[in-house]
Amino acid sequence: KVHAKASTNKTRLTESVFGKNEFCSILMYWTDWGEEAKIEKSGLNGADRTTLVKDNIVWPNGITLDMVNQRLYWVDSKLHSLSSIDVNGGARHSLIINEEKLSHPLSLTVFEEKVFWTDMNNAAVFSANRLTGSDITELANDLGQPEDIILHHNLKQPASSNWCTNGGCEFLCLPAPQNDPQSPRYTCACPDGMVLGPDMKKCVAGPTNPATPRQPDPTTTTTTTKKPTTTSAVQPNQKTEKPAVTAQGTETFFTFLDTQIIVLILFMIFFNCVILALLVFGAMYLWRHWHRKNTNTIHFDNPVYQKTTEDELHICRNGSDGYVYPERQMLSMDDTDMA
Structure with a gap:
């Protein structure tokens, strides 16, 4: 099996195989930061598609799996964060929120007790404790454009059975998720313009618009999926992809x-x-x-107040205490007649 990452149309895909209980769950996980950013998973044949994270997530660039502890890690370059959940979408934990060390993270990987990530703006590779987010260390710098990081080790990809080895599919064999002992081991798929024949393994010419594929029969190890494409088998309400960005x-x-x-x-x-x-x-x-404009002012001269007379009344003050008034003038009637 191959641990690989691919980038198409705002989607970063991590394909992985790991053991779970007595069955081998063959699943793939990916991030999508379109109009509604989210993290999803499904079988390699497209069946059992499930949304794991859809809240508090904006630009989830990198994604990786911790096989041993069965946890999924991702970095968000918009929120400057590194978070993790279990493989079923539970027990979410925010490890690091740091705008300096997670300025523009693109990819990450986990091994033992460490988580490693690349940062485009810092042009560096960092590491930290995968459980607490502490002990942030810069491992390398001046790297130009460190877009991806892959760590190779046997523990990163444990051995498992490849049911497609003897599948007999003519064009493409897609491992199916193993949810129970009766689950089909794989499904066959055909290229565009072709469909599966009666044996559900070989491809024959088909209509231009192929019919919607159906789920494989759970009682057999072969497939009943009529899928003429090389992608997922059953994906209802699948949206048309936009041009790659x-x-x-x-x-x-x-x-x-x-x-x-x-x-x-x-x-x-x-x-x-x-x-x-x-x-x-x-x-x-x-x-x-x-x-x-609406205030009127009237100015006039009153001749009464401006009139002066020689007969003035004076109040005089002498050197003694108090005041004295002018002497009273006595007029006789004769003076009046003369006037």
Whole structure:
């Protein structure tokens, strides 16, 4: 078996084989950071597709399996985090959240008590304790563009039976997940434009739009899946893939988009402030103009108050205490008649 990683259309795929209880579960795991980022798993024939993680996940770039402890690890370059779950999607644990050491992680792997990952922005390889996330160590730097990391060891890929060795499929043999002793060992598949023949092993010419494949018969070791493609056997509601986009390119696009949005928001705030200031000043100018126009001021001169006379009343102050008044003048009636 081969431990491999491939990148297609915002999806990083890790294919793996490992032992579980008395059956051998042949499964593959992958991350998808499209409109709704998630981590999923299914059999190598596409059966039993299950979503493992769909919350608190944005750009899950790297993914790897711990075969011995049956846990799945991934890095999120948007959240700057390294997390893990068990192979069934339970017991989620956030190991590391560090914007400096996980600036733009792309790939990771696990061995014994250590987890290793590559970081594009730091151009380095780091390691840490896989249980606690402590003891973060920079192992190598100045690597240019470290996009992937693979660790080879027998414990990373334990031996298992290959049921496709004697499957007899003409074109492609896909191992099936072993959920119980009656589960089929494999399914056969054909290239585009062809379908499985009556023996469910050989390929014959078929319609351009092949019919939906059906699940293999659980009572036999052969297959009943009419699948003319080389991918999964049963995947209901499967969406059409978009053109391939690399993880780094998509992240750069989103970063550029975030910057444009921030600039637009700041411009709108500044523009609104300018408009508000103009409105305030305009209102004040109109109010002052109206106030001046509607306020009447009357100025007049009263000749009474400006009249002067020689007969003035004086209150004089002498050197003694108190005040003295002018002498009283006595007029006689004769003086009045003369006047």
